[in-house]
Amino acid sequence: MPTLRPSVVYAALACAFSSLSHADEAAHLSEVTVTAKGYASANVETPASVTAVEREEWLDRGADNVGEALRGQPGLAVASDGAQGQNPVIRGLKKESVVLLVDGMRLNSAQPAGAIASFMSLGLAERIEVVRGPASVLYGTGALGGAINVLLPQARFEAGVQTRAGAEFETANDGVRGTAVMNASGGDHALMLGASLARIGDYRASDGEVDHTDYDSDSFIAQYRFRLDDSQQLRLSLQQHEDRDVSYPGSIKPHPHPQIRSSIIHSPSQTRELVEVGYSRRGSGDTPVNVDVRVYRQEMEREIAARAKGPFGRDFSDTEVTFATDGLDARADWLAHPDHLLSFGVNAWQMEASPERFLSSPPTFARGRNDPFDDGRIEAIGVFMQDDMRFGRLNVLAGLRRDWVEGDADSVNNGAITRGLERSDSATSGSLGAIFEVSKLLRPYANVSRAFRAGEMRERFESSPRSDGYYYVGNPRIEPEIATQFEIGLKGADDDLSYALSAYRTRITDYITGRNVSGAPGTNRCPAANASACKETFNLGRATLVGVEAEARWQAVRGQWLTAAYSRVRGENEDLDEPLFQMPADEMSLGWEGRVAAAWTADATLRLVRKQDRVATVFAAGTENETSGFATADFGATWHGQRQRVRVALKNAFDKPYHEHLTEGVSGMEIDSPGRSLMVSWQGQF
Template identity: 45%
Template sequence: MSCCKSRLSIALLFASQAALAAEVYELPATSVTATGNERVDTETPVSTLALDSQQLFESQSANIGDALRGEAGIAVGSDSAHGQNPYIRGLGKERIVLLVDGMRLNSAQPAGSVTSLMTLALADQLEVVKGGSSALYGTGALGGVINLRLPQATFEDQSVKASAGSASTDNSYQLGVIANAGSEQHALMVGASYADHDNYHTPEGEADKTGYESTSLIGQYRFRYEGIQLRLSHQQQKDEDLWYPGSTRPHPTNPATRNQTIHSPDQKRLLNEAGLTYSGEKGQLDVRLYTQEMERTIYAWADWLGDDIVTNDVSFDTQGADVRYDHYLNSQHTLSAGINYWQMSASPDRMMAQAPAFTTFVSNNPFEDAEITATGLYLQDELSGKQWRLITSLRQDEVSADAGSMNNGARTTGLRHEDSSLSGSVAAMYDVSPLLRPYVRLSKAFRAADMRERYESGLRGDGYYYIGSPDVDAETAHQLELGIKGGDTQLQYAVSLHHQTINDFITGEIQDPSVNTACGSQTYCKQTVNLGSVTVRGVDADLRMKASDSQSVSVKISLVRGHNNDLHEPLFQMPADELTLGWTGQFTETLQLDAQWRLVKSQTLTATEFSRGLEDKTPSFNTLEAGLNWKPARDHKVRLAVSNLTNRTYHEHLAEGLSGAELNAPGRSVALNWQGAF
């Protein structure tokens, strides 16, 4: 870790001398996701990140991946403008639990990003918990949790909030509105947004097939009587004409002249929730029931034919229930207990055109009638003294998976699998002073294989023949985190060192058809396997400091190293080292300027044996952004911003694409946004 410490020292020194940084907030950030109760970040022995509606407005991001880019401990992979996948400390979408208002977004995502089905235009706050969090959130939370919190219906409030914006690089525009009507006992909130994006431009020209449309609608009704609240919530989003240029691959029939690209003519998310909250003097009970449908069309476009050669229509349907009770023993001691249950089912309807003419389509369903059921019971104890805090959590999960068949009906037996896991977490913090709060966190997390990893067998649109593994073992991870936080009105910071070992790491491994007979006659073949173990370690740091009454500076650092202990080489798809510097200047009560400089180191620690040429070394790059905030009235804000100011040609290390021909990031863009309340 000597390199990490030296980089951190240089960054902190630079921040203390230069006028480069982001805004320091007078009030400390709070997070619900870390413990299930709203807690001040600097007083919580967990590494968290919270971006409120003002920060999301200033980021002018089209999706969650865009909003999190450059944050400490987070990287973003990309296969399109829409498909921006966050990585938390080197672990990607399969190992991150995604939530909206605390409810899981269950889906299988062969291309694009599930986080893109969570609209930012209507968001209140975006929260991230870094590190193993299965003790509260169950299977999948090895890397952490991302929770998008939407507006809640508010009693005794009448308001309308609206927003509009446009950007030059993709000729995009977006509109959003949220209205609330409340009385003493009733509250109603409705919101809607629409965004239209053309193909964006890179410094080398237009990036083909990167435009799309997105429409969102949310609503909530609340009723209260004494200590009881009832709520009904609705969320829906529809995205149209989505293409994933990063998925372009040669077709096996003639790799030299034929390519295919995955696209989704439309995808939808529909969620309905009914909930009850009872608040008493000694505790609070919350009960919710919800249903969610994630509908996707996943097609493969053949460039030599100008038509689709694969069509796949599938819906991932989830029914869930959560019960949580918080018991207040006293002002410094809270006991919490909860039960989570969800069941996801799917049965893809996939048709594939047959070579050589590609005019006849036949059924090629990867699996049928698949189902995953998860039940978890957890206990959490939050105890604090005058100068210390202790949070302990324990959880038991049971996960079962089954399917009617796989490999287009070729296999119908031996498909059921069950996993049982005990997760836990112990985290402690000691307050030396408000600016010096060291903490330690030890956690155990787990992840059962998802539906595609277990059951998807047969040819995929990327040209590989996949061998599903119904009996693949669940991953288990042990993580140690040492950190320090602190904050007042002049300075806020958090530094964390983390080390995680993941056993039975689940991945798709390229197979040799001459050795693995399950590949049959297929030249390009992959199988879901367990690696013995991998190790991920690193450091992330976030510092924000007032340099004067009107100016503030900040530094954000991300360094992560992954090691494949089976093959004794770097772990596949580890993000590059990052350093982000920023500056904010308040020149008048209504005028503020800011700038951000993101520096990304070259990534040469690539998997050679495991990836077999699918992972390139990535050159270093840096990008500069600048913005102006103007408040023409108390409840109205205007932001003019320029991103990639120097029109740099680059792509992230985690960009998907043909080796050496990954999709470049957008070039220089000027964006203008307005937000107002009435």
């Protein structure tokens, strides 16, 4: 590979400079992501495991949310407690250990049920990028498993008005979705407006309808950009999303009182609103410096309630809470030398919440106030530096970061505890990776990375029931987790073949989880009614994750493509010498896509998931059961017109009954996934 020239780097940075989210042009570059390095970079030149899923890919599969869009990708799985609650899992690490971003901004929250990834509309997104493995150097606390960045449309300086629109109907849930995005530009002004609406009914599994899986969603976005001159821009971005009448059937559990019998968690309304103001400057000359600065305010407001399914028939617990985050991101990329691209910046945010909870406790069901905590706060600030170096055919990426995180609350347990709630932590994260180009199709790489995760707000301050049937006791003094990963792999790509192989080992110290301390009333810190099913948040000594991943796409015959992907992860609880709680099953997917007639393509995908019999026994105390293996098949056909496409697809064509191993719920009461479904969709540009 020739030495990296300033003009080449400058072109790449010109695509990425507008913000950490993504540039107008970046979405059109082949095999390029911005999340792994913070700016546009080719995947085959990045010494890390990276996944990019384009809009067309998840539209073809009829994915309704981020979790569904990533299902089947190597190293990724889904933990779900309902149709809308689909949380992505990276290399066996769940939502608390994955940083989820929308246009580079964190979706901060403390989720009691459902998916934090549901607080945005997939219908508006253009691309999803995933960094698999510790990513704290760029994204700070929480990125033990990696980072997921959902990229929305950006206002573009393209003269005139352009519009894209789409609609979809699916028979399994009688779901209807509609999306439209408009871009208008003239002179130094550019405006983008978008809306996506969804009306989803209860879906049908192979053995009948699954109750409580319906919901409605409305999402709106807007962005205005103003060019100060050829190198500087100002932007204003607005995002609003609302879900209504969402239930989580994975939360259904028995209740000892005869008036309640069993309960289910539901959310009458949940919203996310974001306002961002940003400034970007593109450098020039032989050593350009690109700068991007943003400030933002994000509010995630939620109503969450527990409803009795017995004679009482009403909500006996309801909570209203707003997680408000104020954030600042500042970043610069400097081509200091033709072979050295330096990045440095600062990220700072503060999240606050004061949930209001009302309980109607048996036997009288008199309604009373019982707030889990008051004025909870988490503040984080991090500074980082990264050097992207080129030595002939060798590319080296090195990064270092320092973070400070502080958590505090005025009180917990309805005001009963006011002391000992503050904790401050600091941590150093780092990464060092190298990739060498032997040829286009042979690029070995290796990396070592370190990340950390401080306890999130719910783990620190809230004591309440969870969807696994246990009452969890919060721990304000919880220590941060530290993850260290070593990974080796191979990558390669040409016109007919692209592939990636990787193997990794991750060691986590002070692993945060829930320890079963169930017993008689008075033997633990749970209320008497919950003492027999009680867990406390604590630090497990050590956990180890070892895995392999593979993916390939091959044009066997002109116009005919074959794909394959494979994932395998083994988690070990070293303290108890048993499998780590809730690890994804091994899986493989095989696919074909090709042209079958003029303007027509067809495709088929087979997903094979192995039986998961590696379950925690001592730690889980019988709450994690084995799941059977399964295979599903999807078929589709697409008509490609001039700026129009129509697709018909059959999902789970053989109506296979199954549920993922990470489906949440009381053991034996997990809900099945959707059965056979016919999907029809249309996409157009004007």
